[in-house]
Amino acid sequence: MANDFDWNDIPLILSLARTGSMSASGRALGVDASTISRRIAAAEKSLQLRLFIRDNTRYQLTEAGRVFVEYGEAVYGNVQSMLLASSREAEAITGAVRITAIDFLFDYWLLPRLPELAAQYPQLYVHLLGDNDNLSFTRREADFALRLAQPGEDAALVMRKLGDIGWTVYGSADAEPVPREQWGEQPWIMYGDELSHVPEMAWIRSLGPDVRGSVRVNSLTTMLRACESGLGLALLPCLIGHPPGLRRLGGQAELQRELWLLSHRDAGSIARFKVVSAWLAKLYADSRDAMCG
Numbered sequence: 001m002a003n004d005f006d007w008n009d010i011p012l013i014l015s016l017a018r019t020g021s022m023s024a025s026g027r028a029l030g031v032d033a034s035t036i037s038r039r040i041a042a043a044e045k046s047l048q049l050r051l052f053i054r055d056n057t058r059y060q061l062t063e064a065g066r067v068f069v070e071y072g073e074a075v076y077g078n079v080q081s082m083l084l085a086s087s088r089e090a091e092a093i094t095g096a097v098r099i100t101a102i103d104f105l106f107d108y109w110l111l112p113r114l115p116e117l118a119a120q121y122p123q124l125y126v127h128l129l130g131d132n133d134n135l136s137f138t139r140r141e142a143d144f145a146l147r148l149a150q151p152g153e154d155a156a157l158v159m160r161k162l163g164d165i166g167w168t169v170y171g172s173a174d175a176e177p178v179p180r181e182q183w184g185e186q187p188w189i190m191y192g193d194e195l196s197h198v199p200e201m202a203w204i205r206s207l208g209p210d211v212r213g214s215v216r217v218n219s220l221t222t223m224l225r226a227c228e229s230g231l232g233l234a235l236l237p238c239l240i241g242h243p244p245g246l247r248r249l250g251g252q253a254e255l256q257r258e259l260w261l262l263s264h265r266d267a268g269s270i271a272r273f274k275v276v277s278a279w280l281a282k283l284y285a286d287s288r289d290a291m292c293g
Helices: 007-018 024-029 035-046 062-084 105-118 180-185 199-207 220-229 265-269 271-286 288-292
Strands: 052-053 058-061 095-101 124-130 144-147 157-172 187-192 214-217 234-237 246-248 255-264
Touching: 007 035, 007 062, 024 035, 058 062, 058 255, 062 265, 095 271, 105 124, 105 220, 105 255, 124 271, 144 271, 157 214, 157 220, 157 265, 157 271, 157 288, 187 199, 187 220, 187 234, 199 234, 214 220, 214 255, 220 234, 255 265, 255 271, 265 271, 271 288
Parallel strands: 095 124, 095 144, 187 214
Antiparallel strands: 052 058, 144 255, 157 234, 157 246, 157 255
8 A cells, every 4th residue: 555545535435435426425524525536536546546437327436446445444443443442432321322224113113202211311312314224333324223124244233133013004094994805906005116125015915916006105104194195005014003094904913024223343332322222122122012013
């Protein structure tokens, strides 16, 4: 590696590798896109390597860039861990904790119970990131993630199964109830092709070869609103209970999915992370019946 390489450029390179966009990286890091462009060019010149190529839509890593990012994430993560471990912040239940999950877990599970945590720890600031993307724990983009499937092994992660979440069939409260034997003949609100692999869609397809989708969506919140509007039946999480605009048609959970809590390996040594981890585990235990259906 060249002696004049600026190690401060590593976060810029990692961000561009993740976003593929100078402007998006600039917004994430709080700098101008022109600064990102200039520093990437300086880094490539110093390293005498081409790290990125640009196609019609985004910046893509070269093979050399992929190797750099693989090691760069580990280096950057270790530096962040060192700073955390040497800080008194590790001993105080203060500061920010970032939790990422799909929106419905926030809306119907965490948010109603968050005031209790805030009252007990007023200096704790919880950031809820409604996103199912694989945010990087190594780069500290998230501290905890709630996921509906067990992820692949990752040395940077601690993974814990909290339990299961049940799904059942709902229809609009304004429509007549549909008996189970007629579900396969009804219009359904489904996910688009990008989410056709999830277990909920496999269950709907199992109803029969002629099952049809009336509306395609890419979020549970939109699916719920579409069902309220009478656009079709929907397979929704049991934890939503019995909202006014919906009628629960299934007497029991039709499908169970696992709920996993992911955290960085450092979470066990940081007081505020330990508090939030224990709170999430207790929250699930206290609401297990509603979660499972």
